[in-house]
Amino acid sequence: MTDWTLEGLATAIRAGKISPVEATQACLARIERLDGGLRAFITVDHAGALETARRLEAEARRGAWRGPLHGVPLAFKDLCFIRGLPTSCGTKTAEYFLAEQDCTVVARLTGAGAVTLGKLNMTELAMGPFGDNAHHGHAQNPWRAGHCTGGSSSGSAVAVAAGLALGAVGSDTGGSIRLPAAACGIVGLKPTYGRVSRAGAMPLSWSNDHVGPMARTVRDCALLLQVMAGPDPLDATSSPAPVPDYLASLGGLASLGGSLAGLRVGVPENFFFRGVHAEMDTAVRKAADVIAQLGARVLELHVPDPQTMSDVTNIVSRSEASTIHARLLRERPHDVQPVVRSRLELGTRIPAYDYLQALRLRARLTRAFIAEVFAEVDVLVAPVIPEPAPSLAHATDGPVHELVARQGRFSRLTRPFNGLGLPALSVPCGFSAAGLPLAFQLVGRPFDEATVLRVGDSYQQATDWHTRRPPLD
Amino acid sequence: MDESRPQQAEVAALLGVIERMAADLALAEEPARFIAALEAGRPPAGDEAGGG
Secondary structure (H helix, E strand, O other): OOOOOHHHHHHHHHOOOOOHHHHHHHHHHHHHHHHHHHOOEEEEOHHHHHHHHHHHHHHHHOOOOOOOOOOOEEEEEOOEOOOOOOOOOOOOOHHHOOOOOOOHHHHHHHHOOOEEEEEEOOOHHHOOOOOOOOOOOOOOOOOOOOEOOOOOOHHHHHHHHOOOOOEEEEEEOOOOOHHHHHHHOOEEEEOOOOOEOOOOEOOOOOOOOEEEEEEOOHHHHHHHHHHHEOOOOOOOOOOOOOOOOHHHHHOOOOOOOOOOOOOEEEEEOOOOOOOOOHHHHHHHHHHHHHHHHOOOEEEEEOOOOHHHHHHHHHHHHHHHHHHHOHHHHHHOHHHOOHHHHHHHHHHOOOOHHHHHHHHHHHHHHHHHHHHHHHHHOOEEEEEOOOOOOOEHHHHHOOOHHHHHHHHHHHOOOOHHHHHHOOOEEEEEEEEOOOOOEEEEEEEEOOOOHHHHHHHHHHHHHHOOHHHOOOOOO | OOOHHHHHHHHHHHHHHHHHHOOOOOOOOOOOHHHHHHHHHOOOOOOOOOOO
């Protein structure tokens, strides 16, 4: 069962082929067997998950279905506040992160019938793209032990890739959903800024934080997004934009040659392929070829300088993170890992003048990017990570300033889209010679997750990368 | 090695962007226009997933 898609499991539960308790027990048994080595979870709620599953099973017997996720086991990044469970935010100081309200996204997913398996490992304070965590143990890449998972939603990607959970929630401030999704060979969606509520999730940067779904297939991400998306009075930045029917927009089975007819897909000729590992470069361009075979018109184009947007995003994120976590930095600096502390300290050196100018620049750059790019194409295709997942030593060994520089290089292809607020979907597209996942990201117009998901789903129907499983059994 | 020196260099590099880019910002350019840019860039209703 842990090998099924989320959609497949939900359908099987509805049909009475498997019960919520059986599904939950299967995930818990797999966690018990594998997570000692993988370190995907910080907290496993064994008793709570089974209690919820039993209640859902009784409801199902009465014909009382909560929603499309009835009985489906999920897990949540350990920055989502959930009543009754501790929230560490990847730190050793959970007492600084006491819940004031339940996470809206978790409440919506459990309201739709999901079972909470537990809370997932993450980079400390969600600050770092590799997935290492000295406090809770480094999450291990399920495709190759000793390699990074990507971060900061490391446990979310590992849990899904290893079949410990059918889906997960992550957060993305500079790439933290897409980087681990790419490194672990699963799908991850950073929705448009405002599409999904961030209420009840630890803030890192009010301006750049996004919460989104992670799963093995694009269809499963669409199913999760359907439940997660929409306005929330508890998040002042959530958009009132109507939420379309994502699964309906995916349509039926694709056939090579026509399913994406009429769509214009752009491959950036500047920035995104510069310095990218040859295997990644080749895999992403091959993915664009598949998309062309599906009927889309694929063209190369020049995009407005993403490096400037990346720098502007960095100024904003650093300033806001230092403000948000000022108390922890002031009172317990030595309980924070040196690299994370260094990044927080840097934010305190940015004057208000520069922070505010960065926010003004962001608005202008976003307007220009949307106007120029989406006049030419409907979707962009680009690499997510510049190289296959590096060794954990690459993330942890060396002087602090060098580690910070490596972090910046690894997340350089995702960060611009946080500043731009655009929907971006990471999709697996092959493996390196060393057996590590390769991936591309699809970037669309604001609030046009539907098109991004449709392209990703068509690609997955024409390929089988998402059906491969890591060598764990 | 003193870790504050590379940090100062990183801050200086980041703030250089503001120095270069912010000089000609229009008076009306305020942070909230970011949200307006996203709303204005939204595909027309019913056109999502349609492309073209």
